[in-house]
Amino acid sequence: MKVMVGIPSYNNADTIGYVVQKAAEGLVKHFGGGLIVNADGGSSDGTREAVLGTEVPEGVEVRSFVYKWPIPGKGSAVKELIETAKEEHVDALVLVDSDLRSITPEWILKLADPMRHGYEFVTPYYIRHKYDGTITNNIAYPMTAALYGRDIRQPIGGDFGIGSRLFEVYLRDEELWKTDVAKFGVDIFLTTTAIGEGFNVCQAALGVKVHNPKDPATSLAPMFNQVIGTLFMLMVRYDSRWIKVSNIEDVPVFGEGTTGEPEPVEVSTENLKEGILTFFTENEWILKKILHPDTFSKVKDGIKTYQLDDVTWSHVLYDAAVAYKEGILKEAKPLVPIYFLKTLDFVMSTRDMSTEEAEELVRKRARVFLEEKPYLIERWGRKGL
Numbered sequence: 001m002k003v004m005v006g007i008p009s010y011n012n013a014d015t016i017g018y019v020v021q022k023a024a025e026g027l028v029k030h031f032g033g034g035l036i037v038n039a040d041g042g043s044s045d046g047t048r049e050a051v052l053g054t055e056v057p058e059g060v061e062v063r064s065f066v067y068k069w070p071i072p073g074k075g076s077a078v079k080e081l082i083e084t085a086k087e088e089h090v091d092a093l094v095l096v097d098s099d100l101r102s103i104t105p106e107w108i109l110k111l112a113d114p115m116r117h118g119y120e121f122v123t124p125y126y127i128r129h130k131y132d133g134t135i136t137n138n139i140a141y142p143m144t145a146a147l148y149g150r151d152i153r154q155p156i157g158g159d160f161g162i163g164s165r166l167f168e169v170y171l172r173d174e175e176l177w178k179t180d181v182a183k184f185g186v187d188i189f190l191t192t193t194a195i196g197e198g199f200n201v202c203q204a205a206l207g208v209k210v211h212n213p214k215d216p217a218t219s220l221a222p223m224f225n226q227v228i229g230t231l232f233m234l235m236v237r238y239d240s241r242w243i244k245v246s247n248i249e250d251v252p253v254f255g256e257g258t259t260g261e262p263e264p265v266e267v268s269t270e271n272l273k274e275g276i277l278t279f280f281t282e283n284e285w286i287l288k289k290i291l292h293p294d295t296f297s298k299v300k301d302g303i304k305t306y307q308l309d310d311v312t313w314s315h316v317l318y319d320a321a322v323a324y325k326e327g328i329l330k331e332a333k334p335l336v337p338i339y340f341l342k343t344l345d346f347v348m349s350t351r352d353m354s355t356e357e358a359e360e361l362v363r364k365r366a367r368v369f370l371e372e373k374p375y376l377i378e379r380w381g382r383k384g385l
Contacts, residue, residue, distance in 0.1 A: 022108075040066050095161075119202045131264075141155060287299070319379065
């Protein structure tokens with residue numbers, strides 16, 4: 001089995017050498033060697049030099065290039081890594097983030113080996129701190145589960161296994177790579193496309209994830225816009241598939257689950273509060289247009305108490321998806337203050353909970369989104385359930 005490990009990067013000199021080292025060890029140990037390719041966004045901190053200067057075992061080839069696709073972003077790096085994997089005729093492409101501090105050689109096995117068992121796409125299954133991955137927990141996970149009926153816990157986790165049959169599928173529409181798919185929309189694009197096109201999907205138990213997490217109040221607004229914009233775009237593309245889904249199915253997990261407590265992630269509640277008030281005032285006019293009056297009223301009430309229940313939150317996203325479909329909402333940015341509100345609500349309500357206890361609330365959220373799906377379908381204008 002021929003395996004390539006792809007690592008997108010931008011100014012990750014302090015962590016990427018470790019990622020290359022562990023990936024190389026995994027390739028040699030489990031596949032007799034292989035290829036590691038770094039697609040860089042023009043780093044100025046010596047990232048590419050760190051990649052090429054990392055000692056690797058015999059049997060592993062390491063390459064690094066600056067991607068040529070003109071739109072700067074993670075997706076542009078991923079696009080050219082997929083193109084390289086296709087040119088090299090590999091059986092599996094393993095994508096791993098460049099800031100990982102918990103990657104082990106076993107990750108390469110777990111993300112690539114399922115291709116030997118009839119799977120074509122592998123998502124990560126981590127233990128993460130309760131405040132790590134707020135876009136995943138509040139949006140990507142419950143939306144993916146409720147829409148497409150697959151209980152994929154980390155649809156935008158960043159570390160994936162991709163079978164060769166998917167390379168052409170991802171690359172066939174170059175216009176998609178001129179959208180937010182070229183940026184942080186790429187992860188939800190990879191996952192949703194694999195499901196929407198009917199490929200076999202599974203998850204890989206990777207244990208605790210340790211990386212460089214971001215405070216949602218200060219760092220995640222652009223990512224939010226790109227992920228949600230891509231999610232809505234794909235809802236339009238695959239509505240004939242998700243409209244018929246009425247339950248959430250388990251997705252197989254490869255590998256033994258491990259236990260452990262992830263590193264704590266700090267969230268600035270004061271910055272969230274400030275962002276809620278500032279961005280809501282700026283976007284109130286468009287939110288009135290895209291949200292159902294009942295939803296808008298409940299959001300305004302929630303801002304007063306810093307609380308937003310899952311039913312109302314699902315209606316916010318469903319209303320916004322409909323507005324996107326109808327051309328009223330051009331980008332997801334106006335939803336940022338409500339995302340901040342939902343994040344703040346989650347942080348405040350889980351402050352005294354363990355990660356495991358908070359996880360149950362996230363799982364419950366996906367079930368609420370499924371229960372509220374008829375609301376979406378009615379507003380979407382198609383009959384399905």
